Amino acid sequence: MKVVKNDTVLIISGNTRGKKGKVLKVFPKQNRIIVEGVNFIKRHTRPSAKNVHGGIVEKEASINVSNVMVICNKCGEPTRIGRKILKDGDKIIRARFCRKCNEVL
Numbered sequence: 001m002k003v004v005k006n007d008t009v010l011i012i013s014g015n016t017r018g019k020k021g022k023v024l025k026v027f028p029k030q031n032r033i034i035v036e037g038v039n040f041i042k043r044h045t046r047p048s049a050k051n052v053h054g055g056i057v058e059k060e061a062s063i064n065v066s067n068v069m070v071i072c073n074k075c076g077e078p079t080r081i082g083r084k085i086l087k088d089g090d091k092i093i094r095a096r097f098c099r100k101c102n103e104v105l
Contacts, residue, residue: 001028001065002081002096007105009068010078011038020071024060032062039063072098073105081105 003009007023021035041061047054069078079100086093086104096105 001026001031002083003033003065003068003070004096008071008073009033009035010071011035011063011067012069012078013067014039014063025062027062030062031065033065033068034060034062035068036060070105072101072103074098074103075101 003023003026005023005026008020009023011017011019011021016038019038021037023033024036025034027033037060039061040058043057043059045051045054045057051057070081071077072079075098077100079098082097082099084095084097084104086095097103098105
């Protein structure tokens with residue numbers, strides 16, 4: 001999966017198309033992510049020690065990773081992500097890069 005936690009992404013399809021948000025959580029096996037401020041659902045909760053009154057709680061639900069594009073930090077545009085193998089002396093580093101401006105993310 002090319003999207004990681006704390007990436008800024010643009011939603012490219014669905015009800016919230018056009019919104020930007022930060023990735024809060026990644027589920028690689030299900031190919032899904034949770035984006036801050038996108039795809040809210042309502043959950044009815046019972047009263048508990050944490051939530052004394054119970055009630056309806058709104059929280060973000062996961063969306064498929066194919067519905068988002070990563071926004072590059074340098075050029076600020078939504079882009080596809082590539083991978084490079086960089087050599088730093090004896091170390092081999094795998095890095096993600098922007099396909100538009102070739103900047104390492």
